[in-house]
Amino acid sequence: MLETYFPLGISQYAWGGLLVGLGISIPFIFTGLVTGVSSFYTAAWSYLLKGWFFRSAWYLKSRGWKWWLVAGLISGGLLYALAYGTPPVTTVPWWRLLLGGFLVGVGARMSGGCTSGHAICGLASLEKVSLVATIIFLTTAIVVALLTEQIFI
Amino acid sequence: MIDKITMYIGGLVFGFGLALAGATRPEIVLSFLRLEDLGLLLVIGVALLVVLVVYQGFSRILQKPPFGEAFDVHDGFPVTRRTIVGAIIFGLGWGISGICPATSLAALGTGNWPLIFAVIGIFTGTLIYGLIRTKQPPTH
Numbered sequence: 491m492l493e494t495y496f497p498l499g500i501s502q503y504a505w506g507g508l509l510v511g512l513g514i515s516i517p518f519i520f521t522g523l524v525t526g527v528s529s530f531y532t533a534a535w536s537y538l539l540k541g542w543f544f545r546s547a548w549y550l551k552s553r554g555w556k557w558w559l560v561a562g563l564i565s566g567g568l569l570y571a572l573a574y575g576t577p578p579v580t581t582v583p584w585w586r587l588l589l590g591g592f593l594v595g596v597g598a599r600m601s602g603g604c605t606s607g608h609a610i611c612g613l614a615s616l617e618k619v620s621l622v623a624t625i626i627f628l629t630t631a632i633v634v635a636l637l638t639e640q641i642f643i
Numbered sequence: 644m645i646d647k648i649t650m651y652i653g654g655l656v657f658g659f660g661l662a663l664a665g666a667t668r669p670e671i672v673l674s675f676l677r678l679e680d681l682g683l684l685l686v687i688g689v690a691l692l693v694v695l696v697v698y699q700g701f702s703r704i705l706q707k708p709p710f711g712e713a714f715d716v717h718d719g720f721p722v723t724r725r726t727i728v729g730a731i732i733f734g735l736g737w738g739i740s741g742i743c744p745a746t747s748l749a750a751l752g753t754g755n756w757p758l759i760f761a762v763i764g765i766f767t768g769t770l771i772y773g774l775i776r777t778k779q780p781p782t783h
Contacts, residue, residue: 495680495681496680496681496682496685497679497680498665498680498682500682500685502663502664502665502682503664503665503682503683503685503686503689504685504689505660505663505664506660506661506662506663506664506665506666506686507660507664507685507686507687507688507689507690507693508660508689508690508693509656509657509659509660509663510656510657510660510661510664510686510689510690511660511689511690511691511692511693511694511697512656512660512693513653513654513655513656513657513658513659513660514653514657514690514693514694515653515693515694515697515698516649516652516653516656517646517649517650517653518694518697518698518701518708518714518715519697519701519708520645520649520708520709520710520711521645521646521649521708521710521711522702522707522708522711522712522713522714522715523646523649523650523711523715524715524716525650525653525654525657527744527745527748528744528765528769530744531744531765531766531768531769532769532773534766535766535769535770535773539770539773539774539777541773541774541776541777542777542781543773543774543776543777543781544773544777554646554647555646555647555650556650558646558647558648558650558651558654559650559651559653559654560654560748561651561654562650562651562652562653562654562655562656562657562658563654563655563657563658563661563745563748563749563752564658564748564749564751564752565651565654565655565658565752566654566655566656566657566658566659566660566661566662566749566752567658567659567661567662567667567748567749567750567751567752567753567755568752568753569655569658569659569752570658570659570662570663570752570753571662571752571753571754574663576753576754577662577665577667577668577753577754577755578668579754579755579756579757580668580669580670580750580755580757580758581670582669582670582673582740582741582757584757584760585760586739586740587669587740587742587757587758587760587761587764588760588761588763588764589736589739589740589764590736590737590738590739590740590741590742590761590764591736591740591742591747591760591761591762591763591764591765591767591768592736592764592765592767592768592771593732593733593735593736593739593764593768594733594736594737594740594742594743594744594761594764594765594768595736595744595764595765595766595767595768595769595770595772596729596732596733596736596768596769596771596772597729597730597731597732597733597734597735597736597768598729598733598744598765598768598769599729599768599769599772599773600725600726600728600729600732600733600772601725601726601727601728601729601730601732601733602720602726602729604733604743604744604745605687605737605743605744605745605746606657606743606744606745608730609687609691610687610690610691610694611694611698613691613695614691614694614695614697614698614699614716615698615715615716615717616699616716617717617719617720618722619720619721619722619726622722622726622727622730623726623729623730623733624730626727626730626731626734627730627731627733627734627737628734629734630730630731630733630734630735630737630738631676631733631734631735631737631738632676632677632678632738633734633738634676634734634735634737634738634739635673635676635677635738635741636676636677636678638738638739639677
């Protein structure tokens with residue numbers, strides 16, 4: 491039963507999830523700030539672009555600490571590699587990463603969040619919009635992944 | 644300054660957790676989306692439970708955070724056509740690639756270098772969408 495649904499075991503997933511939850515909780519406990527990651531990408535463009543969408547009060551106010559969140563995420567990955575060794579490099583073709591990233595960027599900005607922003611922070615804030623977005627993007631992604639399995643590797 | 648320090652420490656724990664769970668590897672994410680290994684559901688579930696208790700607990704016990712103006716928990720954003728279309732586009736991208744904005748960054752830290760293509764893609768997507776929206780009158 492457990493091996494059917496979790497062929498690689500469950501401990502790394504449970505501990506990983508616990509750490510993800512703690513990492514998102516730490517800034518909130520001290521400062522009340524919510525750790526959505528997708529808005530970093532638009533906040534970074536706000537340094538170069540003058541359009542109202544890039545220059546909203548929220549991006550201008552939050553772009554300072556968002557760099558530190560990103561530095562933390564990269565450092566966390568590095569710390570893992572130093573502790574446990576470098577995991578295998580992905581074999582998913584570059585164009586799928588690029589195209590997927592592009593759609594993820596457009597979709598996150600259009601719907602107002604990503605996996606951490608909607609599925610964790612938004613749901614934990616009991617936001618209806620996050621529940622709707624999470625159900626839709628999860629269902630779409632499952633359908634797409636199952637269909638593309640027939641086309642891609 | 645405290646916002647930057649706590650974001651760095653939080654991001655570090657967050658990124659380490661993503662790497663430990665294998666969420667920094669598109670193969671693992673895709674095996675979840677293909678329903679071959681439900682591990683990622685456990686990652687999101689456990690993380691959500693922790694954050695739910697912390698968000699709801701702290702914002703009820705304390706008037707305001709020790710080093711901030713207010714706890715940013717709210718249910719104010721309306722569900723619009725944009726929410727729905729955006730979530731479908733997000734799901735399309737996630738299903739094609741197995742990447743998302745946070746895992747791509749943590750993946751770069753682990754040495755999973757091809758994820759730089761995902762990061763470039765996300766930067767491009769947010770740029771194009773922002774430029775299109777900028778041509779329209781400001782709304783929320």
